[in-house]
Amino acid sequence: MMAFPPELLAMQLVTGLALGAVYVLLAIGLSLIFGMLTVVNFAHGAFFMVGAYMGVFLYGLTGNFLVSLVVVPLAVGGIGLVVERFLVRPLYGRGIDYPLLLTFGLSYVFIEVVRILFGLNGLPFSPPEMLQGAVDIGIGYFPLYRLFLIAATAVVVLALWLFIERTAFGLVIRAGARDPEIVRVLGIDVSKIWLVVFGIGTGIAGLSGVLAAPLQGVAPEMGVPILAEAFVVTVVGGMGSLVGAVIAGLLVGVVVAMTSLFAPEMAKVSIFALMALVLLVRPRGLMGRAGLMG
């Protein structure tokens, strides 16, 4: 197993980053929602799946992938707003298990609805023509769509970072994650902030669904395994930490890609081995901070 040429390793590294990009997008949404609302959103994978289906459907309708990329996050985020306002909100203050059970059940509702509308079997989907093919990235030819995926993720992460670090709303989000009561006595209606954060998090999940669809096609259950992996990413990165979600997402992607090169049968297990390892050394995750769960 020692004889892999460096080009192949480098190529696998980039493949890992592309894989990690989807993890990053899912994990920042999960992390944002958990950090702010202390809600473990078990419907996150279902929002991802709904986004993927919407993206495929809209692409079939318009023939323009860009339309899917713009409309789907807004539509899925809109569903997220309704879910927070009418289903999650009544459960605040009752402990972490209530919204967890609610979103867990909700994910099955979403899956059933999609099965009814689009059938039990998945639909194939390939990258739009403009993004097909491969380009030379210096170490060999790499699928153009995966490069696009990495770039799109970078744009989303950067935009979210600017929003949180540079805007007044972002300042309230950062403060509210640490001390909601202080934000409240300073005149801010925290429930509105929570609503928007849930909408943003689920909107990004929807977008990641659109972005992932060309890699694997769509299927009603596509959100289930990736949700488990995204949870591992948030745990490795530290629950509630956005920087942690980005680093851990890429790390997990690369670890999976490398393991599938050296020991393909271990690829799925490697994620959990990585989690166990990180938690042994840093129980709160790479960038986790104290007291968030308290």
Place this chain on the structure above:
Amino acid sequence: MLRVADLNAWYGHSHILQGVGLEVGRGEIVTLIGRNGAGKTTTLKSIMGLVGRRTGSVQFDGAEILAEPAHRRFHRGLAYVPEERRIVPGLTVEENLRLGIIAAGNRAREAAMIERIAETFPRLKQRLKQDAITMSGGEQQMLAIARALMAEPKMILLDEPSEGIMPILVDEMFEQFRRMRDAGTTILLVEQNVELALALSSRVYVMDQGVVVHHGTAAAMLADSELRDRYCSV
């Protein structure tokens, strides 16, 4: 400015406040004292709307606010500085100050107010870009008070501002309170540092076991050490 009547409050099943009544006039500093667990903090929290279950009456600036959520009370001009400072870690001093005026939704006023507050609190001025959590306890308390002043409240509720703070800073802080009052801000002060607080206040309420057991002028209480000892020895 503030009139509280027959205020009852509960934490879970414990009946903490059992009919509290007090009044604070416009431009006045009133001190609320009592032993630990007497219900002083719960009184302030109830006035600010942070206690889940409450009955009775809280009138602020002529309006009944008992049922209003905390953030709406802020917009009426009521500010609250909780005990243990509670400045937001990970945010700079300037960001903490901005947080105090964001709800007012006026970006132009924001810069002017930060400048003005920084002049009033020179210790904060030198540290605007610093992570607030790296400051000393006293400086953090100054920041918490400054943050509450950003939106120019009519009245401010202060919960044990001098707790765990160096004496020299306590004097500086009380000097700030005097200036705040002279500028027209009404203050309701919960304080363990009884003599300092009384010297600054016009009137005093004493609480014990969830009710007001005594009220009178601060001067009378300051003169009567026996009365003070009866209610305030921990």
